[in-house]
Amino acid sequence: MKLFNYYINTFKGLSNEAWMLSIVMLINRSGSMVLPFLGVYMTDHLKFSLENAGIVLSFYGIGSVIGSWLGGFLTDKFGEYYIQTWSLFLSAPIFLIIPLFPNVEMMAVLIFLQSTISDTFRPANSVAITKYARPENLTKAFSLNRMAINLGFSIGPALGGILSGISYNFLFVVNFTGAMIAGIIYVIFFRKRNKIFRERKKAERNQIVKIAGKSPYKDYPFLLYSVLCTVFAICFFQFFNTIPLFYKDVAKLSQSTIGFILGYSGFIIVLMEMPLVSIAERTLKISQTLFVGIILCGLAYLALVFGSSISLLVFSMTVLSVGEILALPFMSTVTAKRSEGKNKGAYMGLNGIAFSLSFIVTPYLGTYVVSHFGFDSLWIGSFAVLALSAVLIYIVVKKMIPMR
Template sequence: MQILKSYTNSFKGLSQEVWMLSVVMLINRSGSMVLPFLGVYMTDYLRFSLESAGLVLSFYGIGSVLGSWLGGYLTDKFGEYYIQSWSLFLSAPIFLIIPFFPSVEMMAVLIFLQSTISDTFRPANSVAITKYAKPQNLTKAFSLNRMAVNLGFSIGPALGGILSGISYNFLFIVNAIAALSAGVIYVIFFRKRNTIFQKQKKMLPVETFTEKGRSPYRDFPFLFYSLLCTVFAICFFQFFNTIPLFYKEAAKLSQSTIGFVLGYSGFIIVLLEMPLVSIAERTLKMHQVLFAGIILSGLSYLLLVLGSSIPLLVLSMTILSVGEIWALPFMSTVTAMRAGLGSKGAYMGLNGIAFSFSFIITPFLGTYIVSHFGFDVLWYGSFTVLLITAFLIFRIVKRMFVKTYDQ
């Protein structure tokens, strides 16, 4: 009973708007079953080589980089409401036409276009969270949003595993329906609120909304921090690329079992994220939480060297999920705290770019290492890189917020 009370208390103080942003994210991500199965779809159904599949997945990353930059720029210029709306509505038809172009070249073009449109959503959504959340609840708001993402990812891959067993085309259809549904719900709920906000904005002094911080591209400590986020993401987002391939080729799991193991990660995050974030906020400083999260992520990959039994895969995924909980929402909070009022879109966009670069590098690098050296080398290398990253990010974040910690 005490645990349940502690769990419910972790949600207190979050506004209706923050909850609705998470609901929209949940609906959208529940349909996001294409990406985890895209590598398997291309190698198993389209008969692409590992290198060709990795190349196409890298174009997803290129589009993600462009979309993150574009989303940040357009959000500062036009506001997060319009960018989120158009991103959701425009991404739906792209999903529907992907199955009709099964060549490597056309898959690369369409995946690039889809990821560019879809990822303009992310910086706009992050700015919306900072807009509707109270400063003291900012990490909780990011965590709730991420919890919605992961609940969606627990539903999506599990359902995707079932649907792909019938026909891979269902993956693209359901993804399109989810994006369209999320767009409709978002517009219905936020259209009036955005109109009211714009009217209130016009009544305030112009200087209230002018940029009060430097450009993120001239903020050198933040640039180094973003580079470290990229390195972390390159290792972490093997979750979407080489881990499903490892499950398929080394562990010999069926598609439905792969979906359930990936979906288990989302279940763990939904169950534990808010309590673990609350504990971390009370007991640790920002740089300490990030250090712990990155170290745990590295240990989860090191475990995979020991074998590919189901219990070991579940243990590894559990540790990776806890590491994710103590890394990703706090990385977003660092970005939001560093940004000025008029440059939040640019900062969130740059943070998105840092993660998007991983979608370019991870698929190609991961599949190349596996093809030439095997999975064990990949897991040892990921652990080593994450260990170094943990120490560096500990130092830079502590330096960025040293005045805050001393108060």
């Protein structure tokens, strides 16, 4: 009961719109189960080689980069409502087309197209959060949105593991359904609100242009920060690519067990994110929180060097989840604070690109290292890079945002 009351007090002050954005995200992500199983789908079902699977996954990253840039540009031009709406409705049918073309070339093209359209959603969604959240509740609003994402990912992979054991085609059908339902609910709730805010949004855009037309691509401290975010993301997002392969090839886990462990990560984040974010906001500066979170992510990967028992895998995933809680929402907060009075869509788009680049590099780099040097080399290297990036991000953010 005390924990429940604590959660209620933590969520106080968040608007109905912020809650609905999270509900839409929850529905969409609950249906998102293709990506965690895409590598396994290609190597196990389609019999692609590890390197060919890595190449296809890299095309997901290329599309994600383009989608993030395009989403930021279009959001500043047309508004976040239209971009989120079209992203959800246009990405849904592609999920049904993907399994019809089981070869490397067409798979790469379709995954590229799907990720380009889907990832225009992200900067638009981030701008919507900054639009509907009070400044003092900004990190909490991002955290609520991330809780929805991770609750969806706790449901999606667990269900995906079960469905893929029957037929991989079910994964694509459920992804289609989730995107369509999320789009319908989003339009119903936000259509009238968008009309109400349209004139205010237009005035805000005009004011932003007059006050500060500076491009984020000329904001050199932020560019350096974005590069470091990319380095972090290249290591962190092995969660979607090489970790499932490690579970399958080294730990010899079944698809359903892989799904449940990946889903367990989402459960931990849903349970612990808001309390940990609230504690971090009260006790640490943003730079300190990011340092701790990134170091924990490195330690989670380093733990995999010591074995592949279920208990160790669960321990590693727990540490990785806590590290994610302390890193990702505060990275979004840094971007939002840096973009105040500037082009929010462009800033959010650039930050999205920083993370999307990892989807190009991580699949190929991860599978290449595993193929030539083994998983242990990958985990040790990831820890070393994350430790270095933790130090550098601490220094850069401390100078960019010295306040708590």
